[in-house]
Amino acid sequence: MKDILADKNIVLGVCGGIAAYKSAELLRLFIKKGAKVRVMTSKSALKFIGEATLAALSGTSVCSDLFDAETADDGAAIKHIEWAETADAVVIAPATANMVGKLANGIADDALSTFLLAVTAPRFICPSMNTHMYENRAVQRNLDRLEQDGYAILEPGSGSLACGTVGPGRLPEPHEILALVTAGLTPKDLASQKVLVTAGPTHEPLDPVRYIGNPSSGKMGFALATAAADRGADVTLVSGPTVLADPPGVELVRVKTAQEMYTAVMERFADLDILIKSAAVSDFRPDTCCDQKVKKDKAADTICLARNPDILKEAGHAKKQQLLIGFAAETEHLEIYATGKLKEKNLDMIVGNLVTQAEAGFQADTNQVTLFFKDGTHATLPLMEKAQLAHVILDHIRQLPAR
Numbered sequence: 001m002k003d004i005l006a007d008k009n010i011v012l013g014v015c016g017g018i019a020a021y022k023s024a025e026l027l028r029l030f031i032k033k034g035a036k037v038r039v040m041t042s043k044s045a046l047k048f049i050g051e052a053t054l055a056a057l058s059g060t061s062v063c064s065d066l067f068d069a070e071t072a073d074d075g076a077a078i079k080h081i082e083w084a085e086t087a088d089a090v091v092i093a094p095a096t097a098n099m100v101g102k103l104a105n106g107i108a109d110d111a112l113s114t115f116l117l118a119v120t121a122p123r124f125i126c127p128s129m130n131t132h133m134y135e136n137r138a139v140q141r142n143l144d145r146l147e148q149d150g151y152a153i154l155e156p157g158s159g160s161l162a163c164g165t166v167g168p169g170r171l172p173e174p175h176e177i178l179a180l181v182t183a184g185l186t187p188k189d190l191a192s193q194k195v196l197v198t199a200g201p202t203h204e205p206l207d208p209v210r211y212i213g214n215p216s217s218g219k220m221g222f223a224l225a226t227a228a229a230d231r232g233a234d235v236t237l238v239s240g241p242t243v244l245a246d247p248p249g250v251e252l253v254r255v256k257t258a259q260e261m262y263t264a265v266m267e268r269f270a271d272l273d274i275l276i277k278s279a280a281v282s283d284f285r286p287d288t289c290c291d292q293k294v295k296k297d298k299a300a301d302t303i304c305l306a307r308n309p310d311i312l313k314e315a316g317h318a319k320k321q322q323l324l325i326g327f328a329a330e331t332e333h334l335e336i337y338a339t340g341k342l343k344e345k346n347l348d349m350i351v352g353n354l355v356t357q358a359e360a361g362f363q364a365d366t367n368q369v370t371l372f373f374k375d376g377t378h379a380t381l382p383l384m385e386k387a388q389l390a391h392v393i394l395d396h397i398r399q400l401p402a403r
């Protein structure tokens, strides 16, 4: 499956703010996803970022002047119309107070503002400015109006700004803007579906500083939650300890142990349409956990274990309308073990992978899996990015017979 941005025509609008330097990185991220990007700037943007940088990264000339015939593809000076007609998405990052004000009031006095009036494709605005400017009532009024007019607004981040103030106004990082645009352009084929995804390892404490765990990074589960939310689902992500950032648009419940994960999943289970259990849950926990750090000269030589609840198996017994998807990370006999779990846990599909394989499984950004279905069929997928694999898994879930 191609990335949603692959082959899309994106026009990146850059206005004259200090954050304009970040637009070069954003442009690079769009290009890496396979998009074709053209850059249109306000006049003052070129005081902050070099035209040559934007032209080199986009591979095409930059438009900053409505009457500059050189940058019109057909030699005619009507690029604001031609670019508007061919755009699949327009992203303004950074958007200054001036540009926000012009757009909210239909003013077209330069290339970018004129072009924007002619655009019918989705438009994403990333305002960035001094905190007092951002909080100014006129700017807020204009942003509200743009939202009503159908622009998607990405709220600026808070922090210490280049102008010396501390507060909202910082342009979000390029990867966050990329995530917003990706979500905005993804078809909403899971709208109204309630999806719960589990991710990461669980940590089973021996004492306050030691635990039994495993090397799961949570990347697969976070990718699934993000992809499902981008496709319009109402997503809850129940995650064990990970270092990953909270995915936007997802309800995140952080847990530590298998028992906490069990409670978080089962509390929500009755209302779900789809449960995807990608977490690497620890099957055992130490049967006692000491309140204080155990001193090594006082420690026993053996650890007694207690069995954790098998969350997926219990969900399998309790299931009604829910589709249940499990994961099987194995080191051998993938088909035998995965299909065994599919049956034993009453699943609709199981995602199997050999964790011994290079670039697949724990911690990697890529994975290579085989999907096993209830009717005895399977589909072996090629090695791909976990973000892309998440969408392929969701495509297969959509094809599962409804319960």
Ligand code: C5P
Residues within 6 Å of the ligand: 198, 258, 277, 278, 279, 280, 281, 282, 283, 308, 309, 310, 311, 312, 313, 325, 326, 327, 328, 329, 341
């Ligand atoms: O049986 P096994 O633990 O290998 O099965 C793996 C699948 O079961 C995964 O989807 C995992 O999230 C889930 N599981 C669970 N509760 C456990 C152990 C595994 O939900 N205690």
